[in-house]
Amino acid sequence: xxxxxxxQALVGQVEAIAxxxxxxxxxxxxxxxxxxxxxxxxxxxxxxxxxxxATIAEDAELIIEEADIRVACSVCGAESDAKANRLLCGECGxxxxxxxxxxxxxxxxxxxxxxxxxxxREGGATTTMEDGGHV
Amino acid sequence: MxxxxxxxxxxxxxxxxxPGGKLERTASGAESVTVLRSLLSENDHQAAHNRExxxxxxxxxxxxxxxxxxxxxxxxxxxxxxxxxEFRIGVIEGDxxxxxxxxxxxxxxxxxxxxxxxTACHLDAHMVHEAVHGLALDxxxxxxxxNVGNLVCPASxxxxxxxxxTLLSVPEGDDKPAKYPVMFRAADHILFTKCDLLPVLDxxxxxxxxxxxxxxxxxxxxxxxxxxSEEGLDAWLDWLRTEHAAQAGRVxxxxxxxxxxxxxxxxxxxxxxxxxx
Numbered sequence: 001x002x003x004x005x006x007x008q009a010l011v012g013q014v015e016a017i018a019x020x021x022x023x024x025x026x027x028x029x030x031x032x033x034x035x036x037x038x039x040x041x042x043x044x045x046x047x048x049x050x051x052x053x054a055t056i057a058e059d060a061e062l063i064i065e066e067a068d069i070r071v072a073c074s075v076c077g078a079e080s081d082a083k084a085n086r087l088l089c090g091e092c093g094x095x096x097x098x099x100x101x102x103x104x105x106x107x108x109x110x111x112x113x114x115x116x117x118x119x120x121r122e123g124g125a126t127t128t129m130e131d132g133g134h135v
Numbered sequence: 136m137x138x139x140x141x142x143x144x145x146x147x148x149x150x151x152x153x154p155g156g157k158l159e160r161t162a163s164g165a166e167s168v169t170v171l172r173s174l175l176s177e178n179d180h181q182a183a184h185n186r187e188x189x190x191x192x193x194x195x196x197x198x199x200x201x202x203x204x205x206x207x208x209x210x211x212x213x214x215x216x217x218x219x220x221e222f223r224i225g226v227i228e229g230d231x232x233x234x235x236x237x238x239x240x241x242x243x244x245x246x247x248x249x250x251x252x253x254t255a256c257h258l259d260a261h262m263v264h265e266a267v268h269g270l271a272l273d274x275x276x277x278x279x280x281x282n283v284g285n286l287v288c289p290a291s292x293x294x295x296x297x298x299x300x301t302l303l304s305v306p307e308g309d310d311k312p313a314k315y316p317v318m319f320r321a322a323d324h325i326l327f328t329k330c331d332l333l334p335v336l337d338x339x340x341x342x343x344x345x346x347x348x349x350x351x352x353x354x355x356x357x358x359x360x361x362x363x364s365e366e367g368l369d370a371w372l373d374w375l376r377t378e379h380a381a382q383a384g385r386v387x388x389x390x391x392x393x394x395x396x397x398x399x400x401x402x403x404x405x406x407x408x409x410x411x412x
Contacts, residue, residue, distance in 0.1 A: 002257050002288035010174050017168060027165045031174070038291035038317040039174075071352065085316040087352035097352045103396075105174045105291070111165040 003043040006105070007051035013107055014057045023112035026060040030109040034067040035084045037105035041066050069102030178292055181260035185267060185295025190391050192272035195382040196280065197375075198294055198394070200318060201302035202311075203284025206328040206362065208236045210302065210371075211279055213362040215243045217372055222276040222379065227266045229258040229283045236281065246270055257288035260295055277379060286315040298323045298378055299394040301355075305329050305336055309344035312351060320351045323395050324358070324374060331361035354395065 010029070018026055033041045041064045048062050071082045073089035079100060080090025089097050173179055189196045199207045208228075215224055226247040228236040237249035248266040250258060263280060270278065280296055282289040301322035303311050306329060312319040319325065325348060327341060345357055356374070360367035385392055 002255075002291060005255065005257075005259065006174050006291075009177055012177060013170070013172060013174070017170065021166070021168060023166075028167075036317055036320065038287065085313040085347070086350045087316075087320075088350060095349050095352045096354075099352075107170045107172050107174055110168045110170055112168065113165050 003039055004047040004050060006039055007044060007047045010107060011051045011055050011057060014060070014110060015055060017110055018056045018112055021112060022114055023056065024115040026057045026110060026112045028061045028063060028109075028111035029057065029107070030063045030065065030111075032065045032067050032104040032106045032108050034102040034104040035069055036099065036103040039105055065108070067101050067104045070100040071097035071102075072100050073097050175292065178260045181264055182293035182295040185260055185264050186297070186391055186393070188264075188267060188272065189278065189295060189297070190386055192275070193383065193386045194272050194275050194278050195298075195379045196278045196294075196296040197378070198280045198282055198289075198296035198299050199302065200282045200286075200289045200299060200321070201284060201304070201328075202286050202307055205284070205302045205304035205307065207281050207284070207302055208239055209362045210326070210328060210360070211240060211281060212243060213365075213368060214279075214372065214375070215240070215245050217368065218277075218375070219243075222375075223274055225270045225272075225275040225278045227258075227263060227270070227278065227280045229262070229281060231255075231283065246275075252283060256283055256285050257292050258282050258294055259292045263294045277375065286311065286318045290318040290321040293393070296394065297382060297392045300324045300326065302326045302328045303344065305332055305339040305341075307339075309339045309341070310347055312344060312347035316351050319348055319355075320353055321394065321396055322353065322355045325355050326367075326371065327357065327359040329361060329363075330359040330366060331364040 014026055014029060031044070033039055033044065044064060045062060052058050052060065069082045069084060069087070070079060071087050071089065072079045073092060073094055074096040075094040076089060076092040078089055078091035082088070082090065087097055087099065088095050186196070199211070201207055211226060218224065224245050226237070226240045226245060228240065228247055228249045229252060230236060230249070231252050231254065233251070234249045237247040240247035248269040250262050250266050252258065252262065258280065272278070280294055299322050301319055303325065305327055327344065333339060333341070341359060348355065348357060358367055358370050358374070360371050362368065382392070
C-alpha cells in the first residue's frame with residue numbers, strides 16, 4: 001500500500017506551505033486524484049490519519065476530487081471519455097490518443113488559518129489579506 | 136508535468152482554480168492557497184537529480200517492473216551473460232528482504248547493490264539515490280534497476296530511469312494488462328517472459344494480451360522471450376543496444392529522456408509498426 005508513502009509526502013508539503021504562510025492550523029486539504037495515477041482515493045483517506053497525526057494538518061479535512069479519464073484522439077481530433085483499461089478514442093476507436101485528464105495526483109488547494117485569523121474569529125484583531133506571490 | 140509553468144493544470148483540474156487569485160478567503164474566513172503540485176514532487180525532484188547523475192556519466196538507466204516471480208532476475212542474468220564484453224552493466228536490486236538477488240547478479244562478476252525496502256512495496260527515488268552512490272557509474276554503460284515485484288505501486292514512482300520495461304510472465308494470464316492498466320501503461324517496452332511454457336498453458340493467448348495492451352493506447356513494443364530456450368533474447372538485446380545508442384546520442388547533445396507515459400503526444404509513433412512484436 002503505497003498510499004501511506006504518498007500521504008507522508010503530502011504531509012511534508014502541507015507542513016512546508018503552512019510554515020511559509022505562517023499558518024496556525026490547516027483546515028482543509030484538497031487533492032485531485034485520477035484513476036490512472038496509481039493511487040486509490042479511498043486508501044488515501046484511510047492512510048491520511050496515520051500520516052497526519054501530531055502534525056499541523058492533524059485536524060484538516062481531506063477532500064479528494066476524483067478526476068475523470070478523458071482522451072484526445074491524435075487521428076480524428078475528438079475528445080472523449082475513456083476507461084482505465086480502454087483508452088481508445090470514443091469516436092473513431094484509434095489507439096493513438098493522448099490523455100487529457102485522469103492521471104492527476106495533485107495537491108490543488110489548502111485552506112489555512114493564521115494565528116491572527118483565530119484571534120479575529122474569537123473577537124480579536126482583524127487581518128488584511130495578502131494577494132499573490134505564492135506558488 | 137512541472138509545478139511552475141502551469142502545465143499541470145489539466146481539463147480535469149482547471150475548475151479547481153477558482154477566480155480570486157492564488158489566495159482567497161473561504162466562506163468560513165480561512166485563507167485558501169492554490170498549490171497544484173504533484174503529491175510526489177519531492178520524489179520527482181530526487182528522480183530528476185538521479186537522472187542527471189546517470190546522464191552525467193553517460194549511463195542508460197532501465198527500470199524493470201513485474202509481478203514477483205515473473206523472471207526479472209533471470210532475464211538480467213541472461214542479459215549480463217549475453218552482453219559480457221559489449222556493455223559494462225550494474226544492477227540495483229529492490230526487495231523487501233534478503234540479499235539473494237544481488238548475490239545472483241554478483242556471481243556473474245557484475246556490481247549489484249541490494250536495497251532491502253523492509254515493508255515498502257516499491258522503490259522510490261531516494262532509495263535509488265543512495266544505491267547509485269554505491270555504484271562506480273564511470274565504469275558502467277547500463278544500470279538496471281530491478282524494482283520490487285509488484286504490479287501496482289512501482290508504477291507511481293519516478294526513480295530517475297530513462298526507460299521502463301514491464302515483464303508479464305505467461306503463467307500469469309493474458310488479461311494482466313487489463314487488470315493492471317497503470318503498470319502496463321507506464322511501460323516503454325513489454326516482455327512476455329517464460330514463453331517456452333506457452334505450449335503447456337491454455338490460458339495465455341499472446342494476441343489477446345497484445346489487444347489488452349493496445350487498449351491502453353501505448354506505443355510500447357511487445358516482445359516474447361524465454362531465457363530458458365533463448366527465444367526472443369536477441370530482439371531484447373537489440374532493443375537495449377538501440378536504447379543505449381540513443382542515450383549516448385542524447386548525452387552528446389546535452390539532452391535526457393524520461394519514460395514515455397504519453398508526454399503530451401510527443402512520443403506517439405505513427406502507424407502500427409511501433410506496436411508490432
